[in-house]
Amino acid sequence: MKSVLRGIGSYVPDKILDNHELSLRVDTSDEWIRTRTGIIERRIAAPEQSTSELARIAAQKAINSAKIKPEQIDLVIVATITPDMAFPSTACILQHQLGLGKVACFDLEAACSGFLYSLDVADGMLASGRYKCALVIGAEKMSSILDWEDRKTCVLFGDGAGAAIVMTDGEGPHLMGFRSGADGSNPSLLHQPAGGSKMPASISSVENREHFLKMNGKEIFKSAVRVMEKATRELLEANGLRTKQVDHVIPHQANFRIVESMAQRLEIPIEKFFCNLELHGNTSAASIPIAFDEACQKGIFRKGEMGVLVAFGAGLTWSATLVRF
Numbered sequence: 001m002k003s004v005l006r007g008i009g010s011y012v013p014d015k016i017l018d019n020h021e022l023s024l025r026v027d028t029s030d031e032w033i034r035t036r037t038g039i040i041e042r043r044i045a046a047p048e049q050s051t052s053e054l055a056r057i058a059a060q061k062a063i064n065s066a067k068i069k070p071e072q073i074d075l076v077i078v079a080t081i082t083p084d085m086a087f088p089s090t091a092c093i094l095q096h097q098l099g100l101g102k103v104a105c106f107d108l109e110a111a112c113s114g115f116l117y118s119l120d121v122a123d124g125m126l127a128s129g130r131y132k133c134a135l136v137i138g139a140e141k142m143s144s145i146l147d148w149e150d151r152k153t154c155v156l157f158g159d160g161a162g163a164a165i166v167m168t169d170g171e172g173p174h175l176m177g178f179r180s181g182a183d184g185s186n187p188s189l190l191h192q193p194a195g196g197s198k199m200p201a202s203i204s205s206v207e208n209r210e211h212f213l214k215m216n217g218k219e220i221f222k223s224a225v226r227v228m229e230k231a232t233r234e235l236l237e238a239n240g241l242r243t244k245q246v247d248h249v250i251p252h253q254a255n256f257r258i259v260e261s262m263a264q265r266l267e268i269p270i271e272k273f274f275c276n277l278e279l280h281g282n283t284s285a286a287s288i289p290i291a292f293d294e295a296c297q298k299g300i301f302r303k304g305e306m307g308v309l310v311a312f313g314a315g316l317t318w319s320a321t322l323v324r325f
C-alpha cells in the first residue's frame with residue numbers, strides 16, 4: 001500500500017523583503033547575498049500573523065486541491081521549529097481554526113527536514129490502517145527567531161507554509177519510499193539556545209540575544225551537501241533505482257551553491273533540480289512543500305516520472321522521499 005499525495009497547497013505572506021532593503025538594516029549587499037546563496041528576496045509575516053495562521057491558509061488550499069471534505073481528515077501533523085508557543089502544539093491550534101473533528105494532532109520537530117519526516121511518519125500511520133487521511137504541514141515564521149543584527153544568518157531565511165493531504169487511495173503522486181536519519185553529536189552547529197529547559201528565558205538570556213537562531217554556516221554547508229547526497233543514494237538504492245532514473249529533485253531550498261554541489265556529487269544534471277529559493281530564502285520546514293506546490297503549478301511533472309524530495313536541517317536531521325508522479 002502506497003500513500004498518495006492527494007492535494008497540495010502553499011502560502012507565503014505578502015510582505016517582500018529584498019536584499020536591497022535588507023542592506024539598509026545590516027552590513028550586507030545584494031551582490032554578497034546573491035553570489036553566496038542565490039537568494040534575492042524573502043517573504044516576512046506581519047507581526048500579528050503566527051505560524052498557525054500561515055499553516056491554516058496553506059492547509060485550506062491543500063484541502064481544496066484534494067477535493068476532500070475537512071471532516072475526512074483524521075490526523076494532523078505540523079512540522080515547525082517556530083510553533084505559535086511551546087505548547088499546546090500548533091497542530092491542535094490549527095485543528096480548531098480549520099474546524100476539523102477531534103482528531104489526532106501533534107507537532108513534529110526535525111527543523112528543515114520536518115516536512116519530509118512528517119510524510120514518513122504519516123505514511124507509517126496510514127499504513128497501520130488506523131488513520132485514513134492525514135493533513136501534513138510545514139510552516140514557519142522564521143523572522144520571529146532571527147537576529148536582525150546578525151548578517152550571517154538573517155539574510156538566509158523567510159516565512160511561509162506548505163501543506164499536503166496524504167491518503168492511501170485516489171489519484172496523485174505516490175510516495176514510494178523514505179529515508180530519514182539524524183546525527184545529534186553536535187547540536188550547537190545550528191540552534192536556538194534559550195527558551196527551553198536548559199536555558200529558560202531570563203533578563204540575561206534576552207540581553208545576550210540567546211533566543212535567536214545561531215549557526216556555524218561553513219560546517220552546516222559541508223554537512224548539508226554530504227548528508228543530502230547520502231540520503232538520496234540510500235533512498236534510490238533501497239528502491240532499486242539509479243541516479244540516472246531520477247527525473248526531478250526538489251531539494252531543501254537553503255542555498256543554491258549547496259544544490260549545485262549536491263547535483264555534481266550525485267551526477268544528476270542541475271536542470272533536474274527545482275529551485276525557488278531566490279524568491280523565498282530558506283523557509284525551513286515549509287521549503288519543500290512550497291517548492292513542490294510551485295513546481296506542480298508550473299506543470300513540470302509528467303505522469304510516471306520519478307522524483308526525489310530531500311532535506312537537511314538542525315539536529316542534524318535529514319530525510320528523503322521517493323515520489324512517482
Ligand SMILES: CC(C)(COP(=O)(O)OP(=O)(O)OC[C@H]1O[C@@H](n2cnc3c(N)ncnc32)[C@H](O)[C@@H]1OP(=O)(O)O)[C@@H](O)C(=O)NCCC(=O)NCCS
Nearest residue numbers: 027028029032036112151152155217218220221254255313
Ligand atoms: C552562510 C553562508 C552563506 C556563508 O557563506 P561563506 O562563503 O561560508 O561565507 P563566510 O562565512 O566564510 O563569510 C565570508 C565573509 O563574509 C562575511 N559575511 C557573512 N555574512 C555576510 C553578509 N550577509 N553580507 C556580507 N558579508 C557577510 C563574513 O563576515 C566573512 O567576512 P570575513 O572573511 O571578513 O570574516 C554559507 O556558509 C551557507 O550557506 N551555509 C549553510 C547555511 C544553511 O544552509 N543553513 C540552513 C540549514 S537548514
